[in-house]
Structures are given as C-alpha cells and as structure tokens.
Amino acid sequence: MARPPALPTDKKVEIVLDILSGRTTAAQAARSVGVSGQAISNWKNKFIAAGSDGLETGTDQHARREQQLLEEISELKSALGDSYLQLRxxxxxLRARATFNRPPSSRPYGAIPKAS
Structure with a gap:
C-alpha cells in the first residue's frame, strides 16, 4: 500500500485541535485525511509534548539548522578577520623592532628608526 503524501504542519495542527476540542474523533480524522489512527495519535502526542513545533517537518528543522550554521559561519569569519588583523x-x-635593533650599516639608506 502506497504511503499518502505528508500533510503540512498547519493541517496537522488543525486536525489535532479538532480532536482535542471534541469536534471530531481520531478515527474520523484519520479516515478524512487518509492516514492511520496511529499517525493521528502520534501527531496528538507530539503536539501535546511540544506544541505546533513538534509537528514541523524535517525540512523546517533543516532550514532552522541551516540558518544556525550560517550565523555560526558569519561569526567565525569575523573572528578569523580579527585574528588576521592582530597577526598583521x-x-x-616585530619588523619595526628588527629594523630598530640592526646596526646602522645594515639599515636601508636614509632609514631612521622610530623611537617606541
């Protein structure tokens, strides 16, 4: 038997709220959308445990994770830039100190070391 297409989160929320409010039964809801009673029960348990966020599809969770990773990449790029500036x-x-500490004959012509 082929699996029915996944329902959007908002439709699942509507079904669960109808069941919780007593407007329909789990069996009636399952028949009306073509899913098993166990699927309805799972949605209800997830909803009760986590609200509508518990019914998000994997792609919604992936999009949220992708956004977190993009923010982390941005922070790491900024930290890398700061480190690069510190290194420069x-x-x-160090170059200025090395030039200052060389004997006058090894300095470039006309170079006068700056006092620190």
Missing amino acids: TMRAT
Whole structure:
C-alpha cells in the first residue's frame, strides 16, 4: 500500500485541535485525511509534548539548522578577520623592532628608526 503524501504542519495542527476540542474523533480524522489512527495519535502526542513545533517537518528543522550554521559561519569569519588583523599588527611591530635593533650599516639608506 502506497504511503499518502505528508500533510503540512498547519493541517496537522488543525486536525489535532479538532480532536482535542471534541469536534471530531481520531478515527474520523484519520479516515478524512487518509492516514492511520496511529499517525493521528502520534501527531496528538507530539503536539501535546511540544506544541505546533513538534509537528514541523524535517525540512523546517533543516532550514532552522541551516540558518544556525550560517550565523555560526558569519561569526567565525569575523573572528578569523580579527585574528588576521592582530597577526598583521604583530608582524609589523616585530619588523619595526628588527629594523630598530640592526646596526646602522645594515639599515636601508636614509632609514631612521622610530623611537617606541
């Protein structure tokens, strides 16, 4: 027997609320949308445990996770940029010290070391 197409979250919420309010039974709801009574029971239990977020499809969860990962990538890029700037500053400082500490004959012509 072929599996029926997945229902959208908002339709599942509507069905569960109808069952919880007594407007319909789980068996009637299952017949009307072409799913098993066990599926309806699972939706109801998930809804009670987590509200409508518990009925989100895998793609909704993947989209949320993807957004979290994109935010983390952005933070890591920013941290990498900060680290790179610190490295450049440290290298420049070390080069300046190395130039300052060389004897005058090894300095480039006309170079006068800056006092720190």
